[in-house]
Amino acid sequence: MTADSKHGSLPPSTSAPAGIDPDRTALRQFEAHAEATNDIFLVAARVIANVVEEASRILEAGDAHGPRCDPAACWDALWLAWRPYACNWKGIWWESVAVPDDVSDEEAFRAELKELATDSLALLKSAIDDGRFPALFTAEVYGSLIGMFEMNNLAIEVPSPLESYLEALDESPSTAGSLGSLRDRIEEAAQHPGEGTAYYRLACCANHSCVPNAKATRRTGLDVGGNLALIAEGPITAGEEITISYVDESEPLEQRQRALMDYGFVCSCTRCLQEEQGP
Ligand SMILES: [Zn+2]
Incomplete structure (x- = not known):
């Protein structure tokens, strides 16, 4: 028996991993596009952000001569940072996803998925690509990440976000008291878990x-x-x-x-x- 940790979703646009100085406006556009189309884009972006963060850390640590930033060093750092995500490759999303029963034109369906991912990647690039890791911001890598999540993810139940809201309320008895019966309704609603999807690096092997x-x-x-x-x-x-x-x-x-x-x-x-x- 083994416990395995999941990857979360993209952090709120107010916090960015170290090594990344995002364009906040572009990041919000990226998030709005993902929320309107496919929220797996948020998780794929989280991986890209993690890889940039880790590659930046490797470059910062440098070698015996100190921190490095030449293209060869960037490539080596990127390769090391990408390695944890290379093990569960399944296929490029728009090429490998199953065609739903109600779709008659498979070619148009796959072209539409590719266009969605291409638009999402362009927005992500404007938000966080500083030019050091061009190989990471390609359609092939992005499509592979989305494919990896779409084909490996497991459905999970997650605690209702109202649980933590309730805890915060109860730390302030006067606020909780002023809510009256509304607090009881929040407590009732908080008992219903939310639905989520998660990628487990070990379990999906x-x-x-x-x-x-x-x-x-x-x-x-x-x-x-x-x-x-x-x-x-x-x-x-x-x-x-x-x-x-x-x-x-x-x-x-x-x-x-x-x-x-x-x-x-x-x-x-x-x-x-x-x-x-x-x-
Ligand atoms: Zn069977």
Whole structure:
């Protein structure tokens, strides 16, 4: 069993990682575009910001001759900073995402996704690109990051933001008291968790099986702050591959296969093969 941390969303535009001096107006335009189109752009931007921050730190630390900023050093720093994100590459978003059932023109659908991502990247570039890491601000890298999140992310429940609002209220009894019955309604609403999506660097290395030997889940009361646990469904022998189900494995073969199209593969686990052959 292992706990794994998630990546959060882009921080509010009032705070920027070290090594980045964003254009605030452009950053707000980028965020507004993402909120209106696909909020995964916010998470992809967070990765790009983290990579710039880490590469800046590496350049700042420099070598025996002190801090460096020449193109070769920038490339080396970028390569090191990018490495943690290279392991879960799945495909470029607009090329690999499954086409929804109600879309008849696949080419137009993929072109539209590419245009959305291109517009988003242009806004992000205006906001945070200082010219040191041109290889990071390319359509291929951005499309790969979005693809990585779209195809690896797990749905999670997150605590209602009203919980922390309530805590803040209760630290000021006079304010809480003046709210009267409104406070009770806030407390009631705060008990309903929000829906979120998270990328878990370790858990998403697990391949799919319709007879998985583990499940990725949040344990009520234990996995707070977005942590996730991989829990064995039974004994797992040393060297045995750990698998999880990407879809509802209680569904019949046809529904499972259709749901797995989102991940770009046809399942050939022992159960699928048996069910394909029929009773
Ligand atoms: Zn299967």
